[in-house]
Amino acid sequence: MDKDKSTMLALLQLLHKYNFKDTEELFRKEANLIDVSIEDAQQSDSEVNSVLSAYKSEGDPALYEKSYGELKKFVEGSLDIYKHELGTILYPVLVHMYLELIYNNHSDEGKQLVEKYSPNLEEYYQNDLKKLSHVTKREHMAGNELTDTFKSNQFIIRMSRDTLSILKRYLQEKKHSILLNIIQEHLYFDMYEGVARNKNQIEATSGALVGEATRQDNKAKVYYGLLKEPDIQCVPPSVTEEEEEDNGGPDSDKPKKKKPKKDPLFSKKTKSDPNAPPIGRMPLPNLKDVDKLEKIKALREASKRVVLGPDSLPSICFYTLMNSVNTVISAEIAEDSSLLAVGFNDSAIKVWSLVPQKLRIMKDGEQLADVEREAEDVLVRMMDEKTAETVRTLYGHSGPVYCLSFSPDRNLLLSCAEDGTVRLWSLHTWTCVVCYKGHLFPVWSVKFSPHGYYFATGSHDKTARLWATDSHQPLRIFAGHYSDVDVVQFHPNSNYIASGSSDMTIRLWDCVSGNQVRLMTGHKAPIYSLAFSAEGRFLASAGADSRILIWDLAHGHLVAALPSHTASVYCLSFSRDGNILVSGSLDCSIKLWDFTKLAEEMSLEDVNVSHNPDVKTCTESYLLRSFGTKNSPILALHFTRRNLLFGIGRFDAS
Amino acid sequence: MSDMEPMYGTTLSTESMKVIAESIGVGNLPDEAAKDLAEDVSYRLKEIIQDATKFMRQGRRQKLSTHDIDHALKTKNIEPTYGFFAKDHIPFRFASGGGRELHFIEEKEIDLNEIISMAGGPNWPKLPLETNLRAHWLCIDGIQPTIPENPPPVSKEVQKLESVDPISNRNSNANIGKPGGKSHKLRNVETVHVKQLATHELSVEQQLYYKEITEACVGSDEARRVEAFQSLSADPGLHEMLARMCTFIAEGVRINVVQNNLAILIYLMRMVKALLDNPSLYLEKYLHELIPSVVTCIVSKQLCTRPEMDNHWALRDFASRLMAQICKNFNTSTNNIQTRVTRIFSQALAKNNQTPLASLYGAIHGLCELGSEVIKALVIPKIKSISERIETCFEGSNSSNVDKNAAGHIKTLLIKSVAPVLKTLRSPPDYIEEYKQEYGYIGPPLCTAVAKARTQPTTIAPTTTISITNNTSQQQTSVNTNKTISQAVVLGASRGTAGTATSGGQKFVILQSRSQTPTTQQQVQQKPTQATKLVVVCMPNANHAQSTVTQSSLSSKPQVFVTQSNVEQFSNPLEE
CATH class of the missing domain: 2.130.10.10 (YVTN repeat-like/Quinoprotein amine dehydrogenase)
Known part of the structure; x- marks a missing residue:
């Protein structure tokens, strides 16, 4: 409530300063501040700015180092079970203290603070601290990604109830206003019941830019199961039969029967998974005949696959x-392993064929008209044989x-x-x-x-x-x-x-x-x-x-x-x-x-x-x-x- | 807090700011402004570099390039600095003077007209090579094949480390490219042993390979031999067999020197050469076996059954070059190989009159291969005494054909290798008398050779007098300059009592101090340094050697080449 009031006062002062008389009056009325005079608020101009921005200039810069030092001592001196959890607040506090000092033009004190205490922090924070240390002026803070993120977000820390109460007690005893402010403004404690976490547990999930995930973040249900495979064998019987005939009945029959036994993965897929998303949750494109043929081909290939394990390693x-x-950046292989695409530094893309089949261009319109549409190999006929290459380049980027x-x-x-x-x-x-x-x-x-x-x-x-x-x-x-x-x-x-x-x-x-x-x-x-x-x-x-x-x-x-x-x-x-x-x-x-x-x-x-x-x-x-x-x-x-x-x-x- | 300085890094100096300001026409920038600017510019630069690393990482690289900076500028809506393209890295030059340090890019001014006028010419910039794709098996069913496309199972650095500090990588990379079960077993074994024992198991394939390779190397089929040498010099997976290979060579030399089997000795030296050439092997650990063998082939009194007929000189030449290559590759301040080898040779020279001529030849050649400094310091002072010896051989009535032949070889060798050095030592007017006085019998021909050398401005091509194989040549950059006369070092290295010990002259027996042959430790007149060093190097390998012997399938080596030698006898390998 106090905080609200001071913010409003600051706003009022700002309105007054820029001579927005009507707005000021209106605001006074709405905020119930009619009889408060601006002088009462006794705030200087600089303070106005700092309330509006996230960092206040209150306090002697020398106090920062002292209160951080005391906080550190408190953390180190606390009981072992709480020590590590309490330790998690050191990094965000240091970061925000530094930013406050910089914001209020006390760069020297800021530098001193960071130089003194950052080596004691975890290894994985050093990189960000280093980046932060480049910022030495208030002007630098404008537009800096890192400081913006820190400024506009609360650093999330998960803490057990006991640890949090110890911390609170300490803060109340000491009454370091600097520390209190930072913790109130920039830290968010996600409290949980139970035993405080140990060092390894904390280290496992820390390291992110703005702290850990809150419990709330991961509450939603995720349908991580697989979708039911469309039953290709049954739906278009004609297609399957044709396929089988093409490949000579017995040969193609065998692997399919074996499949469920050989690979538990397939049998699982055909059953409906309790964790799978409901059908139609995400509208997916319908399978075309070509896709179905492709699926069958894939399944057949899959039936021949080697089951890997520690004793049968892949080649x-x-x-x-x-x-x-310095020229190649990215590479990608198609699902059926027939094509390789490579992205270059000079904006080109190259596609290689990894199979004997070469890469062809489709015939132009006139020639396409001559292609017999009913032919079985219409897809092959559409392609121009003369253009066969093993590698093609795409320019455009x-x-x-x-x-x-x-x-x-x-x-x-x-x-x-x-x-x-x-x-x-x-x-x-x-x-x-x-x-x-x-x-x-x-x-x-x-x-x-x-x-x-x-x-x-x-x-x-x-x-x-x-x-x-x-x-x-x-x-x-x-x-x-x-x-x-x-x-x-x-x-x-x-x-x-x-x-x-x-x-x-x-x-x-x-x-x-x-x-x-x-x-x-x-x-x-x-x-x-x-x-x-x-x-x-x-x-x-x-x-x-x-x-x-x-x-x-x-x-x-x-x-x-x-x-x-x-x-x-x-x-x-x-x-x-x-x-x-x-x-x-x-x-x-x-x-x-x-x-x-x-x-x-x-x-x-x-x-x-x-x-x-x-x-x-x-x-x-x-x-x-x-x-x-x-x-x-x-x-x-x-x-x-x-x-x-x-x-x-x-x-x-x- | 002393190491905290880098945390805040550097900022540009105010002078830089002033210079830059001047360059864009701002005359006198106040100090205060320059300081503020410097700080701000430094911050902005750091920010840009930070952003540029994002582009570097997304480009899957570990080196920042000029393009990354350009892209980072682009995201900040700043015009990139065009024209600073560096393919790999920017070659900053460093200069200092007057207490200042300066880093700059050396850029030549290019005259475009010149380039255009010679379009298509030899100086025309080359097009970059087309990117292409090459496939190979990185692993087959979980086992990495040792083919040239794959890295060697044990990298050269690791081998090097191992030879310096054998315990260091006992436990590391145990399971690289080896089947899991096996490596687990190994690990268990290692935890049980208190003593660190090196277990060198060879797979059946490796045993077969070893057998094939060794047979091919000393066998009669030249085509197979070439193939075998090719394999030895290129295959990346030989590391594990190296100990056995070296023992094979050492034993082979030991026996065939006694039997005067020139052909086999040449093949063995070619094996050494092939192993030396293999880029994935580090031989330091095995030098104690190789160096004595090579030295034997250089200075042994007799290397063939018919010294007057067979060209054992070629073997000496070849082995000398090998020795020089070994010195070049492995000489360090701790092992002092070069110094010690030089000492062996020069001591042979010192005993000029007692050394057999063939050994003298070897010693001179060995020294000459080690470079012009060695020639200057050790060979040239000896020329006079050597030439006296040759003279007696030529002029003396009781000298045999063999001696004359040897003296002739020494003479040519000296003239060939010493002349280029003398050319640089002596000032132009060459008087035969002077030469004669200074170098004795060999003076006059030497003088002509020097005079001739002066007329040819180019450096003398290091022609290998007799090439043993087509792939022998590469090594020597050193100019073969020479002239010498020798003194012998006889290496009798047979396993039992040395039958070679009978010659009248003095002899130097260099022995390998190997654990399983304690009987041969009677070193007649041994260079102490050499011997101790060999022992030291030997220690970590004692086990290897032993395991070789215990390998039943491999233990029959001696027979292998004894029988081969019968088949092969003296079809002179030098003709090929």
């Missing part, structure tokens, strides 16, 4: 891009191409670039079909939905967006990240999009409602890669902190952290049967992880919603193998339908 075929130092994505039917390719546009390319005519302009800044990531039609993008403008290929406007704009959205990924059921950001959080967005349904913190550096597990429940993420984190989407909990790489991890992929997770990094190595074992050992049953379960960090027991390449950082990893692993890397001769 890796590695494609090295030669003469590509005007900046480095950061990400590429093939449509599931391989007719289309999406690309996003530094020029802020997303382009859709036809792989029949080999031309750009649509240019989606919506993002204002470089677009870092683009992903086609596993069902086609929709795609998602993430950009430097801090938003992720959902688009449909036939619309110039985005269908959804997911805003909430505090920094660049570096990577987006579709959930296998197309109902959700996960986004990873430079604010070190991962968010899960519901495509249908547009809401954020999960907020996951724990990364200590920007996130560059996301992958959903085959059964849809888990999310693997990795990035510049060289660790791979595994998340349980049911509650948004971090379940495992796997450090082993020595440089940023840029690609993750699950094997088709979901047994193995592979990661590829700039340290020129590919690592295989035993995901089956990991999933088995996770204590998913006794999950307490408010508590993060213990995080598995035992790298040794899950790391199956590590394969080094010869000076070739890994750009992409892809499992074929038969579980052969493809890796793409660019050779750095130096």
Whole structure:
């Protein structure tokens, strides 16, 4: 109430100062402040400004260091069980003290404070502190992404009831107004009942730009189950039969019967999953005949796939891009492993055919008219034989191409670039079909939905967006990240999009409602890669902190952290049967992880919603193998339908 | 708090601001303004660089490029600074003077007209190479094949580290590229052993490979041999077999020197050469076996059964070049290989009159290969005594054909390798008399050679007199300058009592101090430094050597080449 009043007084004073007489009167009336004279408020001009902005200039700059020092001493001297939880307030308090000092032109004191205390803070905060330390003037604070974020958001800290009451008692005793103000204004305590967390538990989820996720953030239900596979065999019997006849009955029959036995994944899919989203929740495109044929083909291939495990590791075929130092940025392989697209620094895109079949251009209109439409191989006839090439180049962007994505039917390719546009390319005519302009800044990531039609993008403008290929406007704009959205990924059921950001959080967005349904913190550096597990429940993420984190989407909990790489991890992929997770990094190595074992050992049953379960960090027991390449950082990893692993890397001769 | 300084980093100096201000026409910028500007500009620069790192990371790189800066400027709505393209890195030059330090980019001014006028010419900028795709197996069913496309299982740095500090990487990278079960087993074994034992298991394939390779190297089929050498010099996965290879070579030299089997010795030296050339191997750990073998082939009194007929000189030449390559690659301030090798050779020279001529030749050649400084310091002072010795061989009535032949070789060698050095040492007028006085018998021809060398302005091409194989040449950049006369160092290295010990001259027996052959430790006149060093290096490998012997499938090495030598006998390998 007091605070409200002072704000109003400040406002009143401002109105008075600029001579808005009518407004002032009106305001006085409404705020019940008629008889309060401006002099009573006894506030100077500078104070007006500071109330309006978030930082007050009250207090002697020398007091900051003293009160921070005392706070630190208090934290260190408290009981061991509360110590670590109390410790979490040190970083935000230091940051806001520094910003207040800078704002009030006490840069020297600010510098001194940060120099003295920042080395004691956690390693993963040092990067942000360093960035913050560049800001030494009030003018610098305007437009600085980091300070803006701190200024306009409360830093979220989770605390047990006991710890919080200890903290409150301390604050009341000491009555450091500076400290009190900062804690009131800029910190948000998400209180929970129960035992205070230990150091490891806290460290697991801290590190994000604005603190941890509140309990509320992860309460919504997520339908992480897979959609029911359309029953292709039964629906168009004619198609299936034809197919079977084509391939000679007995041969094609066999694998299909075997399928359910061989691969439990398939049988699961045909049953309806309790966690799957209701049918029709997200409108998906209807399957065309061609798509059905493709599905059948995929299933048949899948029946021949090797079941991977610690005893049967995959083979890796590695494609090295030669003469590509500083020119190649991104690479992507089509779902059926037939095409490879590579994005270049000089705005070009190249598409290679990885199979003997060459890349052809569709005939022009006149010639197409001559093609017999009823012919069985009409699709082949439409293509011009004379144009067969193993590699084709697409020009259109005007900046480095950061990400590429093939449509599931391989007719289309999406690309996003530094020029802020997303382009859709036809792989029949080999031309750009649509240019989606919506993002204002470089677009870092683009992903086609596993069902086609929709795609998602993430950009430097801090938003992720959902688009449909036939619309110039985005269908959804997911805003909430505090920094660049570096990577987006579709959930296998197309109902959700996960986004990873430079604010070190991962968010899960519901495509249908547009809401954020999960907020996951724990990364200590920007996130560059996301992958959903085959059964849809888990999310693997990795990035510049060289660790791979595994998340349980049911509650948004971090379940495992796997450090082993020595440089940023840029690609993750699950094997088709979901047994193995592979990661590829700039340290020129590919690592295989035993995901089956990991999933088995996770204590998913006794999950307490408010508590993060213990995080598995035992790298040794899950790391199956590590394969080094010869000076070739890994750009992409892809499992074929038969579980052969493809890796793409660019050779750095130096 | 001393390390806190970098937290606030640097700011631009006010002088820079003033200079920049002047360059855009602002005459005298007040100090206060310059200071404020400097601080602000520094902050803005840091901010831009921070943004640029985002572009670098999204470009999946670890090095910031000029493009990243451009893109960061673009997002801030600032016109990028066009024209600063650097493909890889910007080559800043450093200059200092008057207490100032300066970093600048050295940029040449390019005359466009010139470039256009010679369009298509040799100086025309080259087009960048097309990006292309190349596929290989990184791993097959979880096992990484050791092919040139894959990194070597144990990198050269690790091998190097291992040779310096064997315990360091005991436990690291145990499971790289090896089946899981096996590596687990290994780890368990290691935890049980108190002593750090190196277990070197060779897979069946590796055993087969070893057998094939060694047979091919000393066998009679030249085509196979070439293939084998090719494999030895290029395959990345030989690390584990290296210990055995080196033992094979050492044992081979030991036995075939006694038997005077020139062909086999040449093949073994070519094996050493191939291993040296292999970019993924680090041989330091095995030098204690290799160096004595190589030195033997340089200075042994007799290397072939018919010294007057066979060209054992070629083997000496080849081995000398190998020695020089070893010195070049592995000489460090701690092992002093070059110094020690030089000492061996020069001691042979010192005992001029007792050394057999063939050994003398070897010693001179060995020294000459080590570079012009060595020639200057150690060979040239000896020329006179050497030439006296040659003279007696040529002129003396009781000298055999063999001696004459050897003396002739020494003479040519000296003239060839010493002349270029003398050219630089002596000032132009070359008088035969002077030469004769200074260098004795060999003076006059030397003088002509020097005079001739002066007329050819270019440096003398390091022609290899006799090329043993087509791939021998590369090594020497050093100019083969030479002239010498020698003194012998006989290496009798047979395992039992040395049958070679009979020659009248003095001999130097260099022995490998190996644990399983304690009987041979009777070092007659041994360079102490050399020996101790060898022992030291030997220690970590003792196990390897032993394990070789215990490998039943491998233990029959000696037979391998004994039998081969019978088949092969003396089809002179030098003709090829």
